[in-house]
Amino acid sequence: MSTENNLSLDKTDLSILRLMQENSRISNVQMAKELDMAPSAILERVKKLEQKNVILQYTTRINPARLNLKLLAFISMKASDSIGCSTTALELAKIPEVQEVHHIAGEDCYLVKVRTTDSASLMALMRDHFSKIPNILSIRSTIVLETVKEQQQLVIPEK
Incomplete structure (x- = not known):
């Protein structure tokens, strides 16, 4: 049995994750103050969370509009891949503008999130990249007009 399935996180681990998810730049000293622990104990716990693949990476959230990536689209695709094939x-x-790829149930096979500068660049993405993937049978685009909420944060249980 995999250790990931048996991974148990205690209340302190969950508190560390909550603090780090709010601010990944929080120092061990600050977390130690918040949790009334020694900074060395926090460091050890964070390293264990990394080793157990609970913490996967540290990222910076960038405003896409500041990079002129103003067009957000979700693209549903039907493909001829057999079930379970991930080709x-x-x-x-592999496509840089693709932010997320989800294998989905239903009529379509994939739901893909992309960001581009405008509708012309979205069209170029479809023509120059998507159309060259042999298994794609159909594509339906949904362009986002306004984003009310977008986040990567998970709901961390209190325990």
Whole structure:
């Protein structure tokens, strides 16, 4: 049995994750103050969370509009891949403008999130990249007019 399935996180681990998710730049000293622990104990716990693949990476959230990436679209795709085959998904994931690739249930096979500068660049993305992936049978685009909420944060249980 995999250790990931048996991974148990205690209340302190969950508190560390909550603090780090709010601000990944929080120092061990600050977390130690918040949790009434020694900074060395916090460091040890964070390293264990990294080793157990609970913490996968540290990222910076950048305002896409500041990089002129103003067009957000979700693209539903039907592909001829057999169930469980990820060839198309892996090809989609290689495209820089593709932010997310989800294998989905239902009529379509994939839901892909992309960001581009404008509708012309979205069209070029479809023509120059998506159309060259042999298994894609159909594409339906949904362009986002306004984003009310977008986040990567998970709901961390209190325990």
